[in-house]
Amino acid sequence: MKKDRQTIAFAFKKSLPVMVGYLFLGSAFGIMLFQAGYNFIWAFFISIFVYAGSMQFMLVSFLSAGTAIPTAAAVTLFVNSRHMFYGLSFIEKFKSMGKRFFYMIHSLTDETYTVFCGMKCPKNTDEKKVYFYVALFNHCYWILGGIIGSLMGQYIPFDFKGVDFSMTALFTVMLVEQWIQFKTHIPAIVGALSAALFLLILGPDAFLLPSLMTTVLVMLAFRKPLEETTRKGAKQ
Amino acid sequence: MIPFWNAIALIATVGICTFLTRSAPFALFGGKREIPGWVKYLGNILPPAIISTLVIYCLKDVRFAVFPFGAAEILSVLAVVVLHVWKRNILLSMAGGTVLYMVLIHTVFA
Numbered sequence: 001m002k003k004d005r006q007t008i009a010f011a012f013k014k015s016l017p018v019m020v021g022y023l024f025l026g027s028a029f030g031i032m033l034f035q036a037g038y039n040f041i042w043a044f045f046i047s048i049f050v051y052a053g054s055m056q057f058m059l060v061s062f063l064s065a066g067t068a069i070p071t072a073a074a075v076t077l078f079v080n081s082r083h084m085f086y087g088l089s090f091i092e093k094f095k096s097m098g099k100r101f102f103y104m105i106h107s108l109t110d111e112t113y114t115v116f117c118g119m120k121c122p123k124n125t126d127e128k129k130v131y132f133y134v135a136l137f138n139h140c141y142w143i144l145g146g147i148i149g150s151l152m153g154q155y156i157p158f159d160f161k162g163v164d165f166s167m168t169a170l171f172t173v174m175l176v177e178q179w180i181q182f183k184t185h186i187p188a189i190v191g192a193l194s195a196a197l198f199l200l201i202l203g204p205d206a207f208l209l210p211s212l213m214t215t216v217l218v219m220l221a222f223r224k225p226l227e228e229t230t231r232k233g234a235k236q
Numbered sequence: 237m238i239p240f241w242n243a244i245a246l247i248a249t250v251g252i253c254t255f256l257t258r259s260a261p262f263a264l265f266g267g268k269r270e271i272p273g274w275v276k277y278l279g280n281i282l283p284p285a286i287i288s289t290l291v292i293y294c295l296k297d298v299r300f301a302v303f304p305f306g307a308a309e310i311l312s313v314l315a316v317v318v319l320h321v322w323k324r325n326i327l328l329s330m331a332g333g334t335v336l337y338m339v340l341i342h343t344v345f346a
Contacts (some may be wrong), residue, residue, distance in 0.1 A: 050250050082257075088278050165337040172316040174287050191288040199292060
């Protein structure tokens with residue numbers, strides 16, 4: 001019992017960096033969806049079953065325009081293609097999580113992935129449950145944000161413009177953490193350079209997948225030297 | 237508004253396709269067989285590369301070529317980095333950077 005409580009408390013603490021951003025972005029989604037003519041019940045179910053930030057915003061425009069199913073499928077696969085790379089780090093872990101396996105995959109968003117990457121569970125917690133609860137808490141913030149937005153969107157008086165920067169801040173902080181903990185800085189540098197380069201060449205809508213694929217190829221090409229540097233006492 | 241079932245079909249499509257992208261590595265390498273060495277290696281080495289890509293992804297719509305040249309974003313990201321190297325407190329670094337960003341876009345760069 002005590003261990004369960006410590007596990008949930010630790011998971012909650014780890015989910016806090018995502019909370020503000022998800023409540024805010026979820027609300028922004030709820031407001032947009034409401035304006036398109038869909039109430040909080042729709043926001044609730046979409047946030048549970050789709051659970052993807054930028055794609056939910058695009059879904060609102062699909063619903064307004066009555067986009068054809070094949071088009072919606074193709075756009076989703078393209079926009080979310082970055083997610084293909086996230087599971088690579090958690091194949092063994094999620095496989096060992098029994099009936100929670102599918103939920104862990106479903107809930108692997110950019111933010112949850114980032115939190116997982118920097119997470120080290122203390123001995124007094126149940127590691128698998130920590131992963132599950134972090135995913136669940138983040139999902140709850142997102143759902144709650146969607147409901148708040150669609151119910152109260154019109155009445156929020158304060159100008160919240162800029163709160164979404166908290167997501168940029170989250171990834172930046174986690175990058176600094178990786179920088180400090182990781183034995184080699186080459187992956188972080190290659191990722192950033194590749195992203196910046198393809199952003200310049202292909203523009204904001206098309207750069208992500210080519211950039212990540214290039215990064216993966218570079219990592220594979222330099223596997224030997226990189227593995228040697230990381231093996232020297234690295235924890236990751 | 238589009239018909240009810242049409243809306244449901246669209247939501248299901250986006251949901252299922254999102255799940256497909258997230259489940260790809262598990263479908264490919266999650267079976268009974270041993271995970272290939274190069275996949276394990278990628279799993280270990282990719283997190284910092286993906287997270288640095290995500291930082292750029294967040295800044296993708298910033299227009300660095302026109303005034304104010306993304307100054308609010310650059311200053312706020314720097315603030316997050318400095319705060320984090322200095323104090324190593326995740327929530328503090330995030331809050332500091334976000335508050336600075338909001339102040340900047342509502343005042344200096346409004």
